[in-house]
Amino acid sequence: MRTDPELRPGDRVVVHDGPFAQHTGPVLTIDPVRDRVQLIVQVFGDDTRIDVPLDTVEKVPGV
Structure with a gap:
């Protein structure tokens, strides 16, 4: 999975793997x-x- 190198606290992300796959939330x-x-x-x-x-x-695009 590609991770955005510019990920920062407050960014909204989506989980792509594991028991929380498809959940989104702020870092x-x-x-x-x-x-x-x-x-x-x-x-x-x-x-x-x-x-x-x-x-x-992965960071949610456009947010």
């Missing part, structure tokens, strides 16, 4: 050392903080 933090990103997604109507591999997210 909270990026950990380049661990290659992980934290974001908020809606799960059963509640905001949920998730931590996923950086290469499984």
Whole structure:
């Protein structure tokens, strides 16, 4: 999966792989050392903080 090198906190991303595939949400933090990103997604109507591999997210175009 291609990851946008200009990804920043606040950017809206979509998860492309794993149990949260197709979820979208804003980036909270990026950990380049661990290659992980934290974001908020809606799960059963509640905001949920998730931590996923950086290469499984892509910035939503036009946002």
